[in-house]
Amino acid sequence: MAKSRVLVVGTGGIGTMAAYALEKGGLAEATAVMRSNYDAAIKNGIDIDSVQWGQVKAWRPTAITKNVPDVSKGDVAPFDYILVTTKNIPDVPPTVADIISPAVTPGKTAIVLSQNGINIEKPLIARFPTTPVISSVAYTGATETAHAKIYNDDPDCQKIGAFTSPQVPAATAAEAAKRYVNIYNPTGTLDVLYDADVAKVRWRKIAYNGSMNPIASILRMDTPRMRMSRHIIDDLIIPIILEVRAIAEASGVTLQSDLVDVVIHQDPSDTGFKPSMCQDLEKGNLMEIENLVGEPVREAERLGVPAPTLKIVYGILKGLQLRVKEEKGLWEAKFQSGNSYE
Amino acid sequence: MAKSRVLVVGTGGIGTMAAYALEKGGLAEATAVMRSNYDAAIKNGIDIDSVQWGQVKAWRPTAITKNVPDVSKGDVAPFDYILVTTKNIPDVPPTVADIISPAVTPGKTAIVLSQNGINIEKPLIARFPTTPVISSVAYTGATETAHAKIYNDDPDCQKIGAFTSPQVPAATAAEAAKRYVNIYNPTGTLDVLYDADVAKVRWRKIAYNGSMNPIASILRMDTPRMRMSRHIIDDLIIPIILEVRAIAEASGVTLQSDLVDVVIHQDPSDTGFKPSMCQDLEKGNLMEIENLVGEPVREAERLGVPAPTLKIVYGILKGLQLRVKEEKGLWEAKFQSGNSYE
Incomplete structure (x- = not known):
């Protein structure tokens, strides 16, 4: 059986660990899109200091590329999976859909979103209505400490399942998700598991990411x-x-x-x-406020659930994000x- | 008529401008309590660059002292007024009552609180039940740019009236407030006026200080x-x-x-x-969160008025104040x- 072709978009900590695990499993070949860390990876490979895989030196995935490949030109074979591990900042273009668009082959590719938050699948389903979109919620601890140097201090832990997409049969989507789990974790030794209840997994993580993340940031x-x-x-x-x-409950979770x-x-x-x-705020980076806080607030409004704390915290985060945006021009x-108020 | 003796506690911008105006009016002599700026004032006097009084060089009030005088010893004459212009941080001792206590002569002294916030009079009335407590709400723009150097960029503007105190007859308290206005503004040329409706003046200022101040601080x-x-x-x-x-309305204002x-x-x-x-937060100074935000929240709870935004903002301010407290030891x-939660 030919190996599955996986394009990894976002090769920080989580993305690199995924690329490594996928190739290590023997059933996939990874193409890593690298930007700031491209030169370092091309020259010296990638070093991984991992609680799970040990000291990995000068590792290289099957392919390293500077840009998301354009599969329409025919010189790059289509991808079975596009794994997206970038930060998700829909309030600042380009969107995830824009970024991965050149590499999506409808009828062939499935998209794996290893990002946090609620409703992150919506813009991708709208853009790629016949493409399965898969959810990965990761609890892996991995950070890029320098270009192409990864420190992985918590073992890989992911819950993977298919998002509901109106034009994709549920069985097709579930099969794509299970196949991805299998190529990632063929021996079953990793804590990277299929979990059909994507909504529950995501709301569970929002309980932390929507509370500890914003309050830690504000304070x-x-x-x-x-x-x-x-x-x-x-x-x-x-x-x-x-x-x-309460919002999750009102949405059926x-x-x-x-x-x-x-x-x-x-x-x-x-x-x-x-x-x-x-950490992002303190480094002057844009924060993932829309999918972690904004969407839960909008779900609360849609479902008629009072969420005063989340709503006010969201308002404050938008103000803090404005300062980051100003610093970034x-x-x-x-x-x-x-004295005027516009 | 003998001049009124006024002790000025807190000789930053507002306090120094008040001491200057009081002496300039000819009916008062000011004793200024100075701490960080004591040596500079003793050596070179106080320089004031004022939109209202022009360039004042090497000015000295009648007396400068490093500590609040202890009138019980008999070597300092009692004070008619104690003007307090310090910041009001009741969450960190010493309290205003503690600070001024040695200089209060019951039956003689009236206390003038030139500080912002709601319920600031309560601890003083509790400690000095027979002493008139007077409210000054100042819109004066004045800052200490260096030790004993004051920059006064907005003309003196104060609304002065008596707080309600159970054991002080209303007429006595009002008379003390009017007399203070008269010695401060004997010619009536200053915008320093008597206003009996202290509660309305204070809630009006809270509308700004409880909204723009905290949100600017948080952001x-x-x-x-x-x-x-x-x-x-x-x-x-x-x-x-x-x-x-809504809180003010429920309290009758x-x-x-x-x-x-x-x-x-x-x-x-x-x-x-x-x-x-x-400005305080950015300088690592303690913030006046209790009287500007905490007391309005507690009034809301007491009166059964919903105030979710103020309540959450208060929670965040307490967290930010905790960081300032940690920095200050x-x-x-x-x-x-x-993993434990205490």
Whole structure:
């Protein structure tokens, strides 16, 4: 059987670990799209310091490319899967659909979104209505510490299933998801598993990402310090978790009864761990606010569920994002004389 | 008639301008309590660059002292007024009552609180039940640019009246307030006026200080930029102003009908003006969150008025204040191994 061709878009920590695991499994060949880290990877390969795979030196996937290949030209074979592990910032173009568009072959390719948040599949289904779109929710701990240097401190952990797409038969979508799990984890030794209940998996992760991420970002505070202050947990974190639970419930997803306790204790207390959104803000990077907070707020409004905390936190995050956009030249402040409100 | 003796506690911008105006009026002699700026004032006097009084060089009030005088010892004559212009941070001792206590002569002294916020008089009335407590709400623009150097860019503007105090007859309190206005503004040329409706004056200022101050602080953003982003005004500022209006209304104070518009346009649009709370946060100073936001939230709860935005913003401010406290050594993070929530 020919190996599956997987295009990996976004080769930071998670994307590189996926490319490595996919090739290691023997059933896939990975083409890695690399940008800032392209030169380093071409010259010296990729170094991985992994709790799971050990010290990997000068590793190279089957192919490394600087841009998303254009399969319409016929000089690149079509891809079975496009794995997307980039950050998802729909408030700043280009969109994920724009980025991967040249590499999608309808009837052949399935798209795997290894990104957080709610409703991330919607723009892809709208653009590629006959293409299966697969959800991966990853709990893997992996970061790029320097160009083409990956530090992987938590074993690969993913829950994978198919998004519901009106024009894709459910069985076809599920089969594409299961096949992807199989080529990723052919021996069944990895904690990378098929889970049909995509909505539940995603809402479960929103309970953390919609609460600890934004509050840590707004306060620029690590989560152990947040836990040390009872009021931050009681006045901010717990209300958000309960709002997320209520929105999920109204959308048909019942989350676990010990949700609050589990989310609050999710990460370790003995180091100054800051969630990704907070790290992004402190580095001056755009934050993933729309899919982690904005979409839950819009779901709450659509379903008539009160979510005052999430809504106000979303408003604050948009203000913080505006500052990042200004620093990046994506927004310009226009001062004017006189007192006017435009 | 003997001059009134006024002790000025807090000789930054507002306090120094008050001491100067009081002495300039000819009916008062000011004793200025100075700390960080004591040596500079003793050596070279105080320089004032004032839109109202012009260039004042090497000015000295009647007395300069490093500490609040202890009138019980008999070597310092009692004070008619104690003017307090310090920041009000009741969440960190010492309290205002603690600070001024040695200088209060019951039956003689009246206390003038030139500080923002709601319920600031409560701890003083509790400590000094027979002493008139007077409210000054100042719109004066004055800052200390270096030790004993004051820049006064907006003319003195104050509304002064008596707080209601159970054991002080209303007429006595009002008379003390009017007398203070008279010694401050004997010729009537200053915009420093008696206004009996202290509650309305204070709630009106909370509409700005409870909205623009906290949101600017949380976003670390000047108010013109906030106005340029419609969502910050619509999602955060206006909801808070409407909540403040509703709380005030429930407490018996009707605020002006154009409140929202006036607050939003209060400061100029052509410079990057940041409210004082935001300046404090950026300088690593403690913020006046309790009297500007905490007390309005507690009033809302007491009166059964919904104030979700103010409540969540208060929660966030307490988290930001915790970071300032940690930087100042007033709070210590205690990390621990294992996942525990205390």
